[in-house]
Amino acid sequence: MRILPPDHWQGREADHPPRMIRLNESRNMMKPVSISVADDAAGTPINPNRWGIFLEDISMSIDGGLNSDLVRNGAFEFSAADSPRWSWRTGWRFLHRGDSGFLDATVDVEDPVARQNPHYLSVRVTGGTTSAENEGYDGMPFDACKDYEFTAWVRARYVEAGEPAEDMPQSVRLSVQLTDGADAVLAQRVLDVPLGRGWVKVERTLTSGRTCDRGALRLVVNDDHAWPCASRHVIVDVDWVGLRSAEHAAKLPMFRKDLVDALRRLHPAFLRFPGGCIAHGYAGLDSIYQWKTTIGPVEHRRQMPTGRGTHQSMAIGMHEYLLLCEAIGAQPVPVLAAGVSCQFAFEGATPIPIDRMDQYIQDVLDFIEYANGDVDSVWGGRRAANGHPQPFNLRYLGLGNEDAISDVFEDRFSRIHHAVHDAYPDIQVIGTLGPFMEGDDHERGLRLARRLNLSIVDEHGYRSPQWLLSHLDHFDHVDRNGARIYFGEYSARSNALDGALAEAAFMASMERNGDAVAMASYAPLLAREGHEQWKPNLIYFNARTVHETPNYWVQSMFGEHRTDTALPTCVSGVSGMRRAFPVRIGLRATAERADFSVSDVVVTDRDCDDANEPQRIRLNDVTVRDGESERFPLALDASSYDIDMTFERTDGEGGLAVSFGDIEAGEYGEWFVDSWQNLYTGFRRVGGGIPDEPLPPVGGGIVDGKRYRLHIEVRGSDGTVRAFLDGRLLQEYRDDGVERHVVAQATADSATGRISVKVINVTEDTLDANIRFSSRGERFGAIAARALAGAEGPAPMQLRERPLEHVTVPPKSLVEVLIERA
Incomplete structure (x- = not known):
């Protein structure tokens, strides 16, 4: 065998060049640990695509996050239904300047761009200038010499008491400006909005003159005309205002590039979306996620409250979700309501009425056709019309989320499941086990899964590091003759390194129980700093920067090398607490x-x-x-x-x-x-x-x-x-x-023979780990190792001459030893 140099890991994450971990500590000062791996045993078959991610629209993870649109409330659809103090003005600031006229800016719904979202800004030209300014989400970041793409729907119309005069001006001037958030203008384009010609979509590119962290978009209506009749006034209507950086993720202009890159570095095998409680209506039955209203022209996608004090613009809907999965190499795992709203809504769990269930079931079947149907089908044709003629290769469909497993839930779930199974037998329907890792809902969910012969059920659990470390046998007790577990939401409730390492130990236990645990995804995924509705999160971000947590790097390390066999692994020399x-x-x-x-x-x-x-x-x-x-x-x-x-x-x-x-x-x-x-x-x-x-x-x-x-x-x-x-x-x-504070698990890829050994050390001690293989390593080739010991990400390790006999495991770290077959 040969020891790969530390730069073996160099270039794996170009945006995060790894540091070197040099091991100078004498072995006399280390705690010896023995790790035995039965690499010549058959092992336990495990899903190579077991580690994924879960995206839910909370904490501004989508609007104000993944959605690259810098404008907040660009469609003027915010209301008190989103948050008690919100209105159509939220996100906007209005100002009138000049010696004449006055501020007259309001919202209107007469003859809108789209009836699904009828509100728009209406500015009456009274003299002087009227401006509407939007700072986006905590200020807009602009970079010198960089381009920004502005879009809006505009209309100019006049209201008069008599016949229009022949000398009536033909247009109204609208200036589009990028500002520093105060008075300095960084870029400007002037539009002449034609009078009386209805709604017109405008697109312009603005180049920022300098860098600014808390900028704004300003729209200025200029009154440069002396109107021929005092009884006549002009109104300028504006809707669907958007501003995006011209630098965006490849083939994903609606997504923020650095956040997509951060998701890609997690190496996710799948992506669950949209929820979570959003999927089955956190605000009640009327707020159940309706996928058909989230595709097609964005103007016609019905915007909605989340039920958690925020708003869904639906700019990133089901089609964009499928595009994102494709772009990052993740299998889609969409979740649709099982015919019952969230039990935590104010009115409690409410079922879709029986007389509406046939239509709802058809909507579910139509979604599968949209994802997988050929272009000659109705919904496959709609997918092609939306720019993607190739199928998305959907394999999974989640039904329900943390639902109370009542009689009415079982009825609605069974109806949908039977219809999906009959029409699309290759689609794996994922059931739900309620909101907790045990209890009545959990047991009823398992019984329902057995009765319907489901292959996968969704379990959720947010537990402390201590709980995770003391319950590494949790999945040992899963019935191997029943459905496998999708651990769809979990965390150690801490972004500290100890929490991340506890998650790593629990993930190792899931690999050991790979015949019982099919898939898992950490939650929540994203949060904008200062707007966290839940803590902890995997990734934090602001207008310019993405901050990965230790939990993030644990997920990345587990996801990078896909293996399909869990090898029997035993740790000796340490005791539990x-x-x-x-x-x-x-x-x-x-x-x-x-x-x-x-x-x-x-x-x-x-x-x-x-x-x-x-x-x-x-x-x-x-x-x-x-x-x-x-x-x-x-x-x-x-x-x-x-x-x-x-x-x-x-x-x-x-x-x-x-x-x-x-x-x-x-x-x-x-x-x-x-x-x-x-x-x-x-x-x-x-x-x-x-x-x-x-x-x-x-x-x-x-x-x-x-x-x-x-x-x-x-x-x-x-x-x-x-x-x-x-x-x-x-x-x-x-x-x-x-509690087990030293955990190890080896997995292998049957196709290449590669073996990955992960050692999790939650103690303050440096470990001298002797990794022993039942095959004695006779066919081993190259060996490399890396360690995660902080928020900076994993770093390559300098191995010793006999690397498997003396693997140094730093205090509070996750070490991965990667062994290639000769």
């Missing part, structure tokens, strides 16, 4: 969107010698105001204890959270009541300051003015926590997992 509920006891009550009175608080120490005489500590009564926390004066160490208190909501509509454990260290449990619009009550564990996703919550909220008695039992002997409300057991939680 049992998770234990903290013995230091603090107590805190936090209110959100409500006020609460908390009284009769008693903490009972069950660790005392005389079990019949437990120590009881009575604490003071408190009032907890909206948005505030109250700490109880408690200093106690105990592994087993009870907490009792009475609480009452005195004002507001929100909930109460009771935290107990070592709060200062970020290691505690939290019981919450009246969450999700007074729908749920539940428990979650917080580790390292990072909250786990709560246990599957219990349905039902609380009633104003009623006093409730809460009883919590913590038993450190078996890591059990129980919560009771008015004597009724609500939930039971067991915290007895063993």
